[in-house]
Amino acid sequence: MRRRSSALGAMTAIAALVLTACGGGGGGGGAASTALEGTGPITLVQGKDTSGFVQQILDEWNASHPDQTVTLIELPESADAQRQQMIQNAQAQSDAYDVLVVDNVWTSEFAANRYIVELPEDQFPVADMLPPVIDSARYLGKLYAVPNSSDGGMLYYRTDLLEGAGITEPPATWAELTEDCAAVAATPAGAGVSCYAGQFEKYEGLTVNFAEAVNSAGGVITDDSGTPNVNTPEARAGLDFLVNGFQTGAIPAEAITYKEEEGRRAFMEGRLLFHRQWPYQYNLANATDGSSQVAGLFAAAPLPGLDGPGVSSLGGHALGISTYSKSKGTALEFIKFYTTKENSQRYLELGSNAPIYTSIYDDPSLQAEFPYLPVLKDSILNAVPRPKVVRYGDATLAIQDAAYGALTGEMTSEEALTQLQTQLEALSNP
Amino acid sequence: MTTVQAPAQSKPPPVLNKAVDNRQQGRLARLLLSPTMLVLLIVIGYPILAGTYQSLFSQNQGVDESGFVVQGDQFVGLDNYTAIFSGESGARFWNAFYNTTYFTVVTVTLELILGVAMALIMNRAFRSKGLIRASILIPWAIPTVVSALLWRWIFDANGIANDLLGTQVLWSTDGPQAQWAVIIADVWKTSPFIGLLVLAGLQVIPSEVYEAARVDGANALRQFWSITLPLVKPALLVAVLFRILDGLRMFDLPFVLVGQGKPSVETVSILAFLENSNVRYGPAAAYAVILFIYIVIVAYAFVRLLGADVMGDAKQKMSRPAGRRRLRTVAKGDMP
Numbered sequence: 094m095r096r097r098s099s100a101l102g103a104m105t106a107i108a109a110l111v112l113t114a115c116g117g118g119g120g121g122g123g124a125a126s127t128a129l130e131g132t133g134p135i136t137l138v139q140g141k142d143t144s145g146f147v148q149q150i151l152d153e154w155n156a157s158h159p160d161q162t163v164t165l166i167e168l169p170e171s172a173d174a175q176r177q178q179m180i181q182n183a184q185a186q187s188d189a190y191d192v193l194v195v196d197n198v199w200t201s202e203f204a205a206n207r208y209i210v211e212l213p214e215d216q217f218p219v220a221d222m223l224p225p226v227i228d229s230a231r232y233l234g235k236l237y238a239v240p241n242s243s244d245g246g247m248l249y250y251r252t253d254l255l256e257g258a259g260i261t262e263p264p265a266t267w268a269e270l271t272e273d274c275a276a277v278a279a280t281p282a283g284a285g286v287s288c289y290a291g292q293f294e295k296y297e298g299l300t301v302n303f304a305e306a307v308n309s310a311g312g313v314i315t316d317d318s319g320t321p322n323v324n325t326p327e328a329r330a331g332l333d334f335l336v337n338g339f340q341t342g343a344i345p346a347e348a349i350t351y352k353e354e355e356g357r358r359a360f361m362e363g364r365l366l367f368h369r370q371w372p373y374q375y376n377l378a379n380a381t382d383g384s385s386q387v388a389g390l391f392a393a394a395p396l397p398g399l400d401g402p403g404v405s406s407l408g409g410h411a412l413g414i415s416t417y418s419k420s421k422g423t424a425l426e427f428i429k430f431y432t433t434k435e436n437s438q439r440y441l442e443l444g445s446n447a448p449i450y451t452s453i454y455d456d457p458s459l460q461a462e463f464p465y466l467p468v469l470k471d472s473i474l475n476a477v478p479r480p481k482v483v484r485y486g487d488a489t490l491a492i493q494d495a496a497y498g499a500l501t502g503e504m505t506s507e508e509a510l511t512q513l514q515t516q517l518e519a520l521s522n523p
Numbered sequence: 524m525t526t527v528q529a530p531a532q533s534k535p536p537p538v539l540n541k542a543v544d545n546r547q548q549g550r551l552a553r554l555l556l557s558p559t560m561l562v563l564l565i566v567i568g569y570p571i572l573a574g575t576y577q578s579l580f581s582q583n584q585g586v587d588e589s590g591f592v593v594q595g596d597q598f599v600g601l602d603n604y605t606a607i608f609s610g611e612s613g614a615r616f617w618n619a620f621y622n623t624t625y626f627t628v629v630t631v632t633l634e635l636i637l638g639v640a641m642a643l644i645m646n647r648a649f650r651s652k653g654l655i656r657a658s659i660l661i662p663w664a665i666p667t668v669v670s671a672l673l674w675r676w677i678f679d680a681n682g683i684a685n686d687l688l689g690t691q692v693l694w695s696t697d698g699p700q701a702q703w704a705v706i707i708a709d710v711w712k713t714s715p716f717i718g719l720l721v722l723a724g725l726q727v728i729p730s731e732v733y734e735a736a737r738v739d740g741a742n743a744l745r746q747f748w749s750i751t752l753p754l755v756k757p758a759l760l761v762a763v764l765f766r767i768l769d770g771l772r773m774f775d776l777p778f779v780l781v782g783q784g785k786p787s788v789e790t791v792s793i794l795a796f797l798e799n800s801n802v803r804y805g806p807a808a809a810y811a812v813i814l815f816i817y818i819v820i821v822a823y824a825f826v827r828l829l830g831a832d833v834m835g836d837a838k839q840k841m842s843r844p845a846g847r848r849r850l851r852t853v854a855k856g857d858m859p
Contacts (some may be wrong), residue, residue, distance in 0.1 A: 173783075177800045184802065206592045206802075233590045294695075297783045347680035364719050483586055486801045493784055501696065507767075 107156040123373030127210045133420040134162045139194035141170040156168040161423045183208040197229040197409045198479045204232035205483040209413035212236045214270040222449050229478045232413045239432050242446040244408025245472035247393040249368040291369035294352050295497045300489045301406040303496040306331035308477045309403030315480040321517035324510045332506040367470035376445045393465040407476035491516040578808035588681045603809035624788045627770035638717025646725045663715045671779035674708040697785045717762045724758025
């Protein structure tokens with residue numbers, strides 16, 4: 094009896110092994126065509142639609158293109174999870190996703206791995222788009238995605254608290270910021286209000302804040318050719334601004350757990366004087382339905398830097414076409430429809446998404462309606478993208494490790510930057 | 524003719540032997556079970572073998588001259604495994620290994636104590652017993668990811684936990700407080716599981732045993748130690764074994780509650796997941812295989828050393844009282 098069952102077990106194991114050998118292995122992708130042909134229904138894949146207006150845009154397209162309908166597929170809110178799902182879809186060479194809304198930092202990675210196809214730059218009004226924004230959608234000089242919204246960091250500040258301390262202008266340098274905080278803390282209304290916060294939890298937002306601090310002090314993480322050069326005195330000065338902020342208490346201790354939403358809550362409850370945040374907070378903090386304690390009491394300014402105005406990190410999303418899509422022709426037409434100037438203006442009104450067209454920022458009527466537009470335009474024009482490397486997933490983890498270690502005091506800023514430089518060099522030369 | 528014809532002598536008379544009967548029943552049983560075994564083989568066996576096979580390959584991460592990543596897998600043999608144990612990833616792996624073991628030991632101990640306590644309470648006959656029993660299972664019924672999100676809100680810097688304790692502990696930052704956040708959430712979630720399994724074991728104990736003990740003058744503690752625990756031991760060991768296996772592959776609680784990249788709560792499953800999300804399937808499979816081997820060793824040791832009764836052989840074993848060997852005077856299968 095035992096002999097027979099062990100023989101049976103051995104046979105099934107061998108059969109399974111054979112199955113595995115047939116099924117696994119290889120994986121070199123079947124060459125999918127990169128020609129932009131094919132029509133039919135397509136899917137638009139993006140992270141959670143927090144403002145809720147995308148479906149009505151799609152309904153307009155679907156009404157005029159009944160045989161090429163677009164379906165919205167919503168991915169998780171977290172950027173890391175979105176990237177993972179898009180990569181899995183590409184690895185499985187599935188045609189389930191057609192138009193991908195990619196974060197602009199993934200363009201290099203997706204283009205190099207052939208997850209998205211090259212797009213014809215001459216068919217898009219590239220000249221009217223903000224130069225840094227369209228540049229972030231290129232890889233090796235070729236266009237791989239068309240931006241649909243941008244994002245730049247701004248310094249939100251409490252106008253009432255500054256006026257109470259006799260200050261009329263927002264700070265332009267870090268030294269001024271510290272002085273302003275000290276002045277406000279001396280006033281009765283400013284006691285108990287923390288000085289500054291950004292996004293310091295160990296996630297992509299930390300990479301953004303770290304990059305902004307380093308760039309605002311005159312340093313770089315990687316230079317134009319992609320070579321890492323972060324172990325410099327300028328970069329150390331930038332990192333030290335954040336480290337000293339934590340040590341002196343100017344940045345509250347709990348800010349180490351802040352992502353965007355926690356910081357927004359703190360600002361809207363009146364617990365922060367200065368807050369580095371994306372434009373989406375503007376409308377929410379001005380809400381008059383009682384959810385915000387600071388409605389009408391704040392404004393936005395460009396980020397301060399070490400010796401002068403600071404540099405924001407370039408956020409934003411772009412639309413790319415999946416290599417394995419079967420209806421690339423429809424996808425291309427849809428992208429043209431989605432990224433027109435009229436629609437870009439609507440996204441600004443409906444969801445306070447930063448538009449990509451220079452002419453929208455210069456429109457006086459829109460400037461009156463959205464007072465932060467000039468600040469935002471400056472922020473984006475001077476913005477520096479995060480490192481454009483092919484292995485972005487590993488690079489951002491290395492940056493987060495170094496920055497988080499320095500901010501929590503586990504290592505000095507020197508050790509952190511040395512470690513980061515070594516790791517980034519190892520990633521560029523596998 | 525009234526003589527009875529002798530039956531044809533071509534085949535021997537049927538053997539009225541239990542052994543043959545058993546063999547025929549065994550064959551029928553195997554036949555009826557084979558669809559299930561086939562499904563189990565596909566769902567369990569194939570992924571294990573495919574994962575092991577995948578761990579022998581590596582994805583080339585280099586970029587060619589035109590700027591595109593080189594596609595395809597390469598056979599690297601055991602290089603993925605040696606890479607895991609050496610250098611910086613070696614330090615990270617051993618840290619994760621220690622975290623995994625630490626979480627398992629602490630959570631299972633706490634759950635054991637709490638679960639047995641819950642079971643003893645639930646075993647008493649009182650009003651709304653059914654409601655209590657149903658509601659005590661709610662934490663177990665909630666998906667782990669959802670409860671991780673709930674606990675993340677509780678352990679927020681401005682959350683309820685800090686309010687009640689009157690402190691301002693930053694629970695989700697790297698350090699022992701993150702470990703305790705994970706442990707508390709896990710114990711809350713799975714003590715009911717142990718509680719319910721132990722309750723099932725408790726209900727089999729006849730009440731006459733307790734009455735006899737009370738007559739003999741044993742107090743509650745003595746009853747618990749000498750009667751309840753030994754009699755509930757089979758169910759208890761099974762529950763603990765399941766919890767150990769679950770604890771060793773813990774992923775969602777530390778990942779969602781605390782976040783990725785925090786060395787104090789990183790487990791081996793998280794390492795596998797991170798490699799996977801960076802499209803390095805070979806090393807990811809290698810981590811998974813190592814975790815699998817670890818779990819197999821632990822489970823085997825548990826079953827062998829402590830005698831966890833996972834196969835239901837206890838009845839046959841318990842019929843022979845320990846320490847006394849009786850000479851077998853009747854054949855197996857006959858009436859006792």
